[in-house]
Amino acid sequence: MFVRNPNACRQPYPRALQAVMSIAIAQQSRHWMGGWARLNQKPTPLYSLPGLAAELGVAQVAVKDESVRSELGSFKALGAPIALLRLVLGSFPLQRMHPYGVLAGHHAQLLSAFTVVSATDGNHGRALAAAAQSIGCRCVIVLHAQVSIERERAIAAYGALIVRIAGNYDASVAHAAALAASNGWHVVSDTSYEGYEVIPRDVMQGYATIAAEVVEANAGQPPFTHVFLQGGVGGLAAGVVSYLWELYAEHRPVFVVVEPEQADCLYQSGLRGEPAKATGSVDSVMAGLACGETSPLAWRFLQTSVDAFMTISDAEAIAAMRRLAAGSEGDIPVLAGESAVAGLAGAMHLLEKAPDVAAGLALGPEARLLVISTEGATAPGVYAELVGERAESVLARQAAWAAA
Structure with missing residues (x-):
C-alpha cells in the first residue's frame, strides 16, 4: 500500500x-x-x-x-542510553554529575536503587539494559509474547529483570507504565503518549x-x-x-x-x-x-x-x-x-x-x-x-x- x-x-x-x-x-x-x-x-x-x-x-x-x-x-545504542543519561542528570541536579562520569559508573552507589523500566521488541530494551549496567542503576524490561527467547537472553545478559506478558507490544508499553506508577520507577520508552514526551x-x-x-x-x-x-x-x-x-x-x-x-x-x-x-x-x-x-x-x-x-x-x-x-x-x-x-x-x-x-x-x-x-x-x-x-x-x- x-x-x-x-x-x-x-x-x-x-x-x-x-x-x-x-x-x-x-x-x-x-x-x-x-x-x-x-x-x-x-x-x-x-x-x-x-x-x-x-x-x-x-x-x-x-x-x-x-x-x-x-x-x-x-542503532538503538544511540537512543535509550542518552535518554537514560539525561534522566539521571535531571533527577540529581544537586550532585553536579559529569556525563562521562555517569556513563563510566562513577555514581553507581548513589544510583543503585534508581530503577528504570521499558517495553521493547528487543533492541531498545537491550540498549537500555546495557546503559543501566554501565551507569549502575536497576533495569526492568517488559517483553510481549512475540519477542523471541533469543532476544530475551540477549537483554538479560546485561543484568535486566525480565517481565513477560501475554499481549502485544502496545500491551507491554501499558504494562511498563503501570509497573512504574506502582513502584516509583522511571519509564524510558521510545514511544510517547499523553503526558509523556520528554x-x-x-x-x-x-x-x-x-x-x-x-x-x-x-x-x-x-x-x-x-x-x-x-x-x-x-x-x-x-x-x-x-x-x-x-x-x-x-x-x-x-x-x-x-x-x-x-x-x-x-x-x-x-x-x-x-x-x-x-x-x-x-x-x-x-x-x-x-x-x-x-x-x-x-x-x-x-x-x-x-x-x-x-x-x-x-x-x-x-x-x-x-x-x-x-x-x-x-x-x-x-x-x-x-x-x-x-x-x-x-x-x-x-x-x-x-x-x-x-x-x-x-x-x-x-x-x-x-x-x-x-x-x-x-x-x-x-x-x-x-x-x-x-x-x-x-x-x-x-x-x-x-x-x-
Whole structure:
C-alpha cells in the first residue's frame, strides 16, 4: 500500500519543532555519548552500492550500516542510553554529575536503587539494559509474547529483570507504565503518549547522530535526493527527518516512511492526518517495526515532512536482507537484520513494481537514495533462517570483499 501525504510541504524547519529537537542538542548528545565505552567512537560506514543502483535504475544507493554502532548491533545504542543519561542528570541536579562520569559508573552507589523500566521488541530494551549496567542503576524490561527467547537472553545478559506478558507490544508499553506508577520507577520508552514526551524526545534526538554522520561522510558530494526510512512508532524517522529538515530547509530530500503491512500505524496516520493505530495483526518478521500505535510526538515531525507512507510484505523484507547479504562484484556484502531493510525494500518495491508511483516521486535515473540499515543479526538464529546463511559467513565475505 502507498499513499502520498497531502500535508507534506517544503518550508524552513519550524521554530516550534526546533524548540523540541535541534541540530545543536543533537550535537550535544553526540558529544556526551562519546564517553560511553560500549559505543564505537568512529562513525558507522556509509556504503555505496553501485551494482544495486544500476539494477534499480537510479544514480546511487547508499546504505548506512548501524550493525557496527556498538556491541549491541543496532542503532538503538544511540537512543535509550542518552535518554537514560539525561534522566539521571535531571533527577540529581544537586550532585553536579559529569556525563562521562555517569556513563563510566562513577555514581553507581548513589544510583543503585534508581530503577528504570521499558517495553521493547528487543533492541531498545537491550540498549537500555546495557546503559543501566554501565551507569549502575536497576533495569526492568517488559517483553510481549512475540519477542523471541533469543532476544530475551540477549537483554538479560546485561543484568535486566525480565517481565513477560501475554499481549502485544502496545500491551507491554501499558504494562511498563503501570509497573512504574506502582513502584516509583522511571519509564524510558521510545514511544510517547499523553503526558509523556520528554524521554521519547531524548531518544529520538539521539538518533540524529546517524543523520549528522551521513552529512559528514557525504561532504563534497551532491546531497541525497531521497531518504527511505523504516516506520515503527516513528522515532527513528523523526530523529533523522528533523536533522535533515533543519539543515536543508525547503531543499530537504524526499522522505518516504516504510513499515510492515501488518503494522501500518504510520500509513494509517498518513491517511487520516493524525496519529493512528495499525489495522493489521501487528505480527511481522520485522519484529522491531511491529508497533500498533504511532508516537504522537514523532508524528509532530512527520506530519508535514514525510512525502509518502507505504507498507511492504515480510517476503519483500527477506528479499532485501538476502540482496544486501549477497553483495556483488561492485557491492560490499552487508549484514542487515529483518527490521533493518524496510527502507530498502520499499524503494525496491516502487522501482521494480510501481514505476508510475516512483516517477511521481521523481525516483528515477538522477535519484540518489539513502537507506539506513538499523541492525545486524541481533537475533542470529532468526537471521540464519531467513537469509539461509549465518551472520559469520556474511561478515567473512564482507571482509574478503573489502580486502580485495
